[in-house]
Amino acid sequence: MGRGGLWIPVHIDENRPEPLYHQVEVQLRGLILSGQLAEGTLLPSIREFAADLRCSAITVRRVYQDLENEGLLRTRQGTGTFVAGIDQSARDEFRLGRVVEAFERAVETGLQLQCSREEMERIWREAYARKKAEADGDKGEQR
Amino acid sequence: MGRGGLWIPVHIDENRPEPLYHQVEVQLRGLILSGQLAEGTLLPSIREFAADLRCSAITVRRVYQDLENEGLLRTRQGTGTFVAGIDQSARDEFRLGRVVEAFERAVETGLQLQCSREEMERIWREAYARKKAEADGDKGEQR
DNA sequence: TATACTGTGTATAAGGATATACACACAGAA
DNA sequence: TTCTGTGTGTATATCCTTATACACAGTATA
Structure with a gap:
């Protein structure tokens, strides 16, 4: 194979209702905006990435195309x-916005199901512990 | 018009990537499982509900049909x-599961964007305050 | 050049959202 | 009772989005 394997920590969940391309876009955008993928980084080819994600190459192509239109990628x-250069200013702004949005959704779900504040507090702590462990594990298994 | 207006607190967001019918299903399921819609309650007609949500009647019909297949509704x-009877046991189990899932998603987003634990803590508290106020306001404006 | 990689465009199939026309249920008037 | 109107859910056809497969075109390197 080509440049032989840059592993991108992106996963997709078939059971989620939102489209595959969107799931990948959100995560890849996150990696770029958080600086985990530096400017100039060569991403996997659409086929290679598709194989990792177990989806079609066209889906990956759409992701690359959309992010290029946002100015986050450059493709030849x-x-x-490749990862393009980003305004350092727009970076943090966007970053926090995403997280706030995600938590608002979670709280909304909790309120709708009549969870008390204490219940949510507990759930949030446990979710953090669990996901934190998962994430750290992922880095260890990186190849 | 018919029975003239039982208001169901469900909202849809056109900008969200997941399908409309799914958004409505999640919220209506929540209302039933949390006991906010008692057994035997007559829901709005598919047309009336569709008008409230500003979507097609067919979309509402799909929601009713799906929830009927889950045993949560009964339609003649x-x-x-109508709202069907539910196992009290399965209720809380399902309820908590949904909230846990939502918070895990939020934390996942935060970790991916390299939010510190303290940042997330702050974001969660603010999200709660904001959404709680919104929800209480909603009840007040109920007709 | 030959070859093996890269991204690109076209065609096809499945799923989601809609409008429109249809069939059933019940209440009230003739 | 019989009829008729207005409510209810139901079925069909159409358009747009999503996901895929396959053939095409540019690029790098031996």
Whole structure:
């Protein structure tokens, strides 16, 4: 194979109702905006990435295309797709916005199901502990 | 018009990537499982509900049909759609599961964007305060 | 050049959202 | 009772989005 394996920590969940391309976009956008993928990084080819994600190459292509339209990626035919440079200013703004949005959704669900504040407090702590452990484990298994 | 207006606190967001019918299903399921809609309650007609949500009647019909297949609703042609009886046992189990899931998603987003634990703590508290106020306001404006 | 990689465009199938026309149920008037 | 109107859920056809497969075109390197 080509440049032989840059592993991108993105997962997709078939059971989620939102489209596959959207799941990948959200996560990849996060990796770029958080600086975990530096400017100039060569991403996996659409086929290679598709194989990792177990989806079609066209779906990955759409992700690359959308993010290129946002100015986050730059792609050259025959060569590959690269991470573009980003305004440091817009970075943190966007970053926090996403997280706030996610938590608001969670709280909304909790309120709708009549969870008390204490219940949610407990759930949030446990969720953090569980996911934190998962994430740290992921880094260890990186190849 | 018919029975003239039972207001169901369900909202849909066009901008969300997941399907409309799914958004409504999640929220209506929540209302039933949390006991806010008692057994035997006559729901709005598919047309009336569709008008409230500003979507098609067919979309509402799909929601009613799906929830009927789950055993949460019972529908009689020409008469309407009613809330069915539910196992008290399965209720809380399901309820908590949904909230846990939602918070895990939020934390996942935060970790991916390299939020510190303290940042998330703050975001969660603020999200709670904001959404709690919204929800209480909603009840006040109920007609 | 030959070859093996890269991204790109076209065609096809499945799922979601809608409008429109249809069938059933019940209440009230003739 | 019989009829008729207005409510209810139901079925069909159409358009847009999503996901895929397959053939095409540019690029790098031996």
